[in-house]
Amino acid sequence: MGVPSGELLPSVDPVHRSRWKMKNKHKLFFMAFPFLVVTFIFYYLPISGWIYAFYDFIPGIPLSDTPYVGLKWFKTIVSNPTQTAEVLRVLKNTLAMSSLGLITSIFPVIFAIMLTEIKSGWYRKLVQTLTTIPNFISWILVYALAFSLFSVDNGVITHILVQLGIVDEGYNFLASSSNIWVTMIVWYWWKSLGWGAILYLAAIAGIDQELYEAVEVDGASRFRKIWHITIPGLIPTFFVLLLLSIGNLVNNGMEQYFSFQNAMNKDSIEVLDLYVYNIAFANNFPFATAVSMLKSVVSVILLFAANTLSKMVRDESII
Amino acid sequence: MRLRRASLVMLSVILVFVLAACGGGNNTTANSGKNTSTEKPTSTATNAPAEETAAPDDRALDHSKPLKLTVFSTTANYAGPQTGWFAKIIKDKFNIEMDIVASNLTGGDTKISAMMASGDLGDIIIFGDDKNHYPNAIKGKLLLDWTQDGLLDKYGKDIGSTFPKAIEKAKVAFGGGSSVFGIGNNVASNPSGPSEGKDMTWGPDLRFDLYQQIGAPEISKIEDYLPVLKKMQELEPKNEQGKKTYAFSMWSDWDGNYKMTLAKQFANMMGYDEIPDTAVYVKADEEKYYDFLSDDSWYMKSLKLYFEANQMGLVDPDSMTQKFDDVVAKFKDGRLLFSWFPWLGAANYNTPERTAEGKGFALVPFKDELMYSTGFNVYGGNGIIAIGAKAKEPARIMEFINWMYTPEGAMISAGSGTAVPNGPKGLTWDMDASGKPVVTDFGWKAYADQQNTQVPAEYGGGDYYYGSNQMNFSFVVPAMVNPDNKEPYDHNLWTTTLERNPSKLDSDWRAKMGVLTPKEYFEKNNLLAVAPQGFTGKEPLMMDKTLEQKNKQIGTVIQQISWKMVFAKDQAEYDKLNKEMHDKVNGLGYAEVMDFSIKKAEELFEARKSVK
Numbered sequence: 066m067g068v069p070s071g072e073l074l075p076s077v078d079p080v081h082r083s084r085w086k087m088k089n090k091h092k093l094f095f096m097a098f099p100f101l102v103v104t105f106i107f108y109y110l111p112i113s114g115w116i117y118a119f120y121d122f123i124p125g126i127p128l129s130d131t132p133y134v135g136l137k138w139f140k141t142i143v144s145n146p147t148q149t150a151e152v153l154r155v156l157k158n159t160l161a162m163s164s165l166g167l168i169t170s171i172f173p174v175i176f177a178i179m180l181t182e183i184k185s186g187w188y189r190k191l192v193q194t195l196t197t198i199p200n201f202i203s204w205i206l207v208y209a210l211a212f213s214l215f216s217v218d219n220g221v222i223t224h225i226l227v228q229l230g231i232v233d234e235g236y237n238f239l240a241s242s243s244n245i246w247v248t249m250i251v252w253y254w255w256k257s258l259g260w261g262a263i264l265y266l267a268a269i270a271g272i273d274q275e276l277y278e279a280v281e282v283d284g285a286s287r288f289r290k291i292w293h294i295t296i297p298g299l300i301p302t303f304f305v306l307l308l309l310s311i312g313n314l315v316n317n318g319m320e321q322y323f324s325f326q327n328a329m330n331k332d333s334i335e336v337l338d339l340y341v342y343n344i345a346f347a348n349n350f351p352f353a354t355a356v357s358m359l360k361s362v363v364s365v366i367l368l369f370a371a372n373t374l375s376k377m378v379r380d381e382s383i384i
Numbered sequence: 385m386r387l388r389r390a391s392l393v394m395l396s397v398i399l400v401f402v403l404a405a406c407g408g409g410n411n412t413t414a415n416s417g418k419n420t421s422t423e424k425p426t427s428t429a430t431n432a433p434a435e436e437t438a439a440p441d442d443r444a445l446d447h448s449k450p451l452k453l454t455v456f457s458t459t460a461n462y463a464g465p466q467t468g469w470f471a472k473i474i475k476d477k478f479n480i481e482m483d484i485v486a487s488n489l490t491g492g493d494t495k496i497s498a499m500m501a502s503g504d505l506g507d508i509i510i511f512g513d514d515k516n517h518y519p520n521a522i523k524g525k526l527l528l529d530w531t532q533d534g535l536l537d538k539y540g541k542d543i544g545s546t547f548p549k550a551i552e553k554a555k556v557a558f559g560g561g562s563s564v565f566g567i568g569n570n571v572a573s574n575p576s577g578p579s580e581g582k583d584m585t586w587g588p589d590l591r592f593d594l595y596q597q598i599g600a601p602e603i604s605k606i607e608d609y610l611p612v613l614k615k616m617q618e619l620e621p622k623n624e625q626g627k628k629t630y631a632f633s634m635w636s637d638w639d640g641n642y643k644m645t646l647a648k649q650f651a652n653m654m655g656y657d658e659i660p661d662t663a664v665y666v667k668a669d670e671e672k673y674y675d676f677l678s679d680d681s682w683y684m685k686s687l688k689l690y691f692e693a694n695q696m697g698l699v700d701p702d703s704m705t706q707k708f709d710d711v712v713a714k715f716k717d718g719r720l721l722f723s724w725f726p727w728l729g730a731a732n733y734n735t736p737e738r739t740a741e742g743k744g745f746a747l748v749p750f751k752d753e754l755m756y757s758t759g760f761n762v763y764g765g766n767g768i769i770a771i772g773a774k775a776k777e778p779a780r781i782m783e784f785i786n787w788m789y790t791p792e793g794a795m796i797s798a799g800s801g802t803a804v805p806n807g808p809k810g811l812t813w814d815m816d817a818s819g820k821p822v823v824t825d826f827g828w829k830a831y832a833d834q835q836n837t838q839v840p841a842e843y844g845g846g847d848y849y850y851g852s853n854q855m856n857f858s859f860v861v862p863a864m865v866n867p868d869n870k871e872p873y874d875h876n877l878w879t880t881t882l883e884r885n886p887s888k889l890d891s892d893w894r895a896k897m898g899v900l901t902p903k904e905y906f907e908k909n910n911l912l913a914v915a916p917q918g919f920t921g922k923e924p925l926m927m928d929k930t931l932e933q934k935n936k937q938i939g940t941v942i943q944q945i946s947w948k949m950v951f952a953k954d955q956a957e958y959d960k961l962n963k964e965m966h967d968k969v970n971g972l973g974y975a976e977v978m979d980f981s982i983k984k985a986e987e988l989f990e991a992r993k994s995v996k
Contacts (some may be wrong), residue, residue, distance in 0.1 A: 123524070123929075124498075125502075125503065125523040240704040327704055328946075329704065331944055348493060348497055349933045349936060
């Protein structure tokens with residue numbers, strides 16, 4: 066630690082001063098403390114809300130006045146075949162969207178490599194800025210944009226397609242359920258590609274330049290350099306992110322699907338997070354809590370499984 | 385190792401402290417919340433005598449400080465500060481400003497649940513119905529008891545004297561026999577006859593000019609509208625701006641309570657209405673009901689009708705993704721040919737210029753139409769206005785709500801939300817020499833074209849529409865007779881209005897129908913089914929949590945698949961979806977919901993006996 070110890074001395078009270086050898090430990094501990102508090106408040110405290118799964122909770126009425134129902138809401142999930150089918154449908158959507166996300170998580174790697182291969186500095190910066198900006202636009206605004214592009218009445222793209230005779234007037238793209246998973250993943254990468262590439266750009270910048278010079282002396286082509294140096298240099302970063310996203314397999318967030326959902330596509334894009342939200346705010350918090358509890362359990366299991374697998378295959382782990 | 389353990393112990397100790405602090409914090413806020421809610425009325429009660437010494441009349445409240453009220457309305461279609469002429473009136477009279485929170489615009493039930501969970505619903509709360517949220521809010525102690533410290537007796541005298549039955553219902557049904565937590569909408573003091581104004585709640589209205597141009601073919605059943613509308617569309621395929629016209633343009637943001645909202649209107653035109661949140665439709669004036677997913681139900685027949693209309697190119701393809709406001713704009717632009725409601729098509733399309741040319745929406749009934757009519761309700765409707773438990777200055781709020789139920793308040797804004805309110809006296813209407821109310825020229829302009837009529841600055845400025853009371857709550861039923869001048873509150877029913885020169889559209893319509901108003905048509909031909917508005921004298925039946933869960937899920941399935949059925953590609957897909965819907969809801973426990981629904985219907989029949 067570069068902090069001179071003398072500077073901290075006056076603020077340490079006499080009791081601590083007498084236990085001199087604890088000092089560094091304390092220093093580190095207090096440095097970490099704010100983060101521990103934040104972590105506790107935002108990640109552990111909300112767990113206390115799990116208690117709602119065991120009551121017939123109605124918002125506005127204190128828990129003490131609500132009947133305790135034990136595992137009723139957990140049993141409801143499998144109480145009848147239709148309900149179970151609903152949960153399975155939602156799980157299918159969740160896993161499908163996540164798997165598509167996992168498969169396509171190679172996109173930012175490719176994009177980052179291509180970006181670094183652009184020799185013109187201003188052009189590279191332009192591309193990077195333009196692809197990163199959408200990350201800061203909320204999904205609600207993305208939907209507004211989609212609506213202005215694709216609405217039947219005033220949609221710019223719809224209008225062009227009609228003029229070209231490609232589609233029939235009156236086709237509502239947003240209310241179409243065909244290829245909805247692909248459409249969703251396209252929107253997702255439109256929004257996150259630039260942002261996702263940032264980590265890889267940093268990793269590429271961290272690769273030792275001498276390696277490149279060495280292979281250049283050996284006469285390696287541009288493609289060979291990418292294949293033998295850049296990609297191996299990116300693999301550790303890629304794997305860490307992959308492991309994390311496997312752990313997040315059941316958490317694909319709800320904002321995107323919430324904004325895009327309508328009667329036509331809801332069957333196919335209602336993922337677990339959105340399902341929990343829809344159920345909860347249809348005034349059934351206990352059931353939604355029960356489902357989201359199971360979700361958390363599955364997440365933890367998945368993360369450890371992926372971690373173990375990674376340990377076995379690559380002898381590398383994140384936990 | 386030892387040190388590591390020490391730091392771990394320390395960490396856990398700190399976490400325990402933080403936890404204790406958080407928990408403690410919660411408790412104290414909860415307690416203080418409760419304290420304020422119980423103490424507030426007492427503090428105003430102690431204030432009141434102090435004011436009494438200042439002013440001899442104990443009803444005179446101090447209005448010198450501006451009172452900013454948060455109005456949480458589950459029915460409003462506008463959010464933000466109340467502006468314009470209504471804002472000016474209540475500012476001048478009560479020094480009250482309103483900020484409206486509209487759950488309709490921010491997530492619907494989601495917003496309501498979030499507000500409930502937060503423990504503070506605002507100062508004034510408007511519930512669209514008295515089914516779930518209202519009783520839950522009472523249980524959760526989120527609402528103020530109006531009888532506390534004589535609030536209602538002192539500042540709500542007019543409600544008590546004019547509408548005693550409404551108070552009685554509030555006490556028996558929701559207040560455990562003694563408390564009053566809110567009062568119903570559209571209250572009346574006389575118990576019989578249809579309560580609507582000149583127009584009924586439903587139409588159907590067509591573009592009357594086009595209908596006449598195609599030869600005004602007779603319509604004997606609902607399905608006959610489709611070929612007629614098709615011909616009308618062929619006659620006017622584009623509006624003035626060259627945009628395509630449609631017969632039906634729908635919106636999904638009002639869906640809820642079990643159904644695709646726009647698929648229930650034909651049931652209303654057959655004398656039936658739903659019981660909200662249940663699976664039955666009941667006859668207005670008979671002890672009859674039907675399961676609304678059965679083949680002969682008007683809900684299912686409506687879906688089929690829209691499906692066929694869509695096959696014929698009569699349905700706006702944006703229907704599923706647009707909002708109500710988009711549809712209003714389309715009516716204004718003359719892009720639509722059919723309106724379920726007089727307050728939608730005619731209210732937005734029929735400008736004075738258009739009606740003078742004979743263009744406009746007017747009632748084109750089918751032969752056996754039996755119009756559902758809500759009878760006068762001495763107990764108040766299912767909409768509820770309430771005061772929040774944490775409201776600041778409840779006495780002033782009570783005084784304000786009371787005023788809305790007086791003739792003075794009703795003359796200004798009776799019917800707000802469903803009918804065009806009369807507006808400020810002296811601007812849009814006035815009393816003539818014989819003491820009868822009469823609409824001014826400016827008034828006619830404002831009523832016909834609410835959004836484009838600028839109100840003069842001395843009356844609050846802004847346009848007439850946004851200046852109206854945006855709470856979207858009708859306190860007194862507009863057709864009720866004003867005791868002060870013996871004319872109904874609704875300007876459409878004033879003698880002076882009925883005697884006024886009709887527009888070309890009106891005279892064309894009157895010539896064809898042989899009556900002056902739609903209401904007269906239904907009354908004369910005996911085509912009204914008036915639902916008596918009674919009350920069982922008991923607490924209403926409520927679903928338990930498990931059944932409610934099933935019911936909500938079934939409702940979502942029905943809504944979603946209904947839309948899909950309307951936009952199905954062909955008959956085969958339509959049938960497949962229909963089967964899927966029935967299979968799904970049956971699997972989710974439709975039978976149980978049906979049992980409950982029948983009990984609800986029986987409850988309603990019992991209630992009706994109280995006014996027969």
